[in-house]
Amino acid sequence: MTSDSPRPRDDDGDAAKQTRILLVTGLLGAGKTTALRALEDLGWEPVDNFPVRLLPRLVSTAPGPGHDRNSAESHPLAIGFDSRTRGFDPQRVIAEVDALARRVDIALSTLFLDCGSEELERRYNETRRRHPLAGDRPVAAGIAAERELMAPLRRWADVVVNTTSFSTNDLGRTIRELFAPSAPQGMTITVSSFGFARGMPPLADLVFDMRFLDNPHWVDELRPLTGRDAPVASHIAADPAWQESFGRIRDLVLSLVPLYEAQGKSYLHIAFGCTGGKHRSVFSAESMAHELRKTGHNPGVLHRNLDIGASDLVEGGSRAG
Incomplete structure (x- = not known):
């Protein structure tokens, strides 16, 4: 896991009124779909394969600071994206999300799911799926290309979870420990x-x-x-x-x-x-x-x-x- 700077807060308790957004990304095959399902079970509203360039527009339609926290619209948002997302550019993602993170009405963090290359290759071979970045090359080549592409996001993410030795249940348990909205609000x-x-x-x-x-x-x-x-x-x-x-x-x-x-x-x-x-x-x-x-x-x-x-x-x- 990595760490972020504290979000701005004032003495009026505005932090409790922030819209909570978690960006979920990482290497293909590392468990993004499993993580989003676990978040959905925890009460998050998941959106997968979302174009990050549209994130400011999505946030602008989210309930404002004065909304009813118990209403159906008050669920925190879990937004999934990866290297397949249309118009994906890691540096542009970082710039746009940094700008959003400065807003006092948003509590935004990023989860990056990593995995060892050998284990990713085993998972692809087991499912007989082609790696989107491999083309006519071996799976290992696609994994290496993606790892290089995603490196800026991994370095920048608030939380990094390595799923190499994880089962589906292990990842679900980790997500529950880290992101349960009902968990005690602490560091x-x-x-x-x-x-x-x-x-x-x-x-x-x-x-x-x-x-x-x-x-x-x-x-x-x-x-x-x-x-x-x-x-x-x-x-x-x-x-x-x-x-x-x-x-x-x-x-x-x-x-x-x-x-x-x-x-x-x-x-x-x-x-x-x-x-x-x-x-x-x-x-x-x-x-x-x-x-x-x-x-x-x-x-x-x-x-x-x-x-x-x-x-x-x-x-x-x-x-x-």
Whole structure:
């Protein structure tokens, strides 16, 4: 998940009167249709394959700030679009949506559904569907072209969900946790792990580099495991640097969360990094999520690089990492 700046609010409670709009996009085959169905079940009004250039016109016809929140017209809008949408241009989408997001009568956010290329290829082969951008080339070529096309939107989105290892039920549960209109109105917290070798998360709010910890990659029996596995967790926790350093990180995060909430921030993304995103960062993210739950928060947990088959090669690229 990524994070946005807080929307303007005033003391008269105008934020409660905003029209809530969620843009749902991502890679073809990553689960947009499933996400929209889940949102519909939650009371959102879904509109799929909507030309984003017409979004200002749609918003202008939505109920104004003074409308009855209990009326049939008060449902929040979930608008789906992807690379097949007519006139699709990522940079133009970003510019138009940025302009709308400045309006105080709109609470607008964007969900981007991502998925590993190998898993997308498997899904296409399983359904025997052709990738719209592949033409007469292999499916993998179409997926690569689309990933490049959609990269600006992925970097810019408020929330990124990787569905590589998700079942339909997993995605539905994640959507319910993130976007239930009836859920308590508070800040959504996501704790993630990543590998520096594949780049930092572009819009994380807090980033912690855990590469100072002893690397389980160099222990043969731990190398194929992840930070979710008990032997790896025990190895990292036994590092003399772990307890004090993580304790300070935990105390810092727990002190900052209420301050972010007081500023009206909608999303908070806390990211932990190591070289390959498989061991130290994963254990750290899971540990932080546990600490947040102990204080009454319900963070989502995302592990960006666990779905990458070449993690071992990345992790092993530099012993210093």
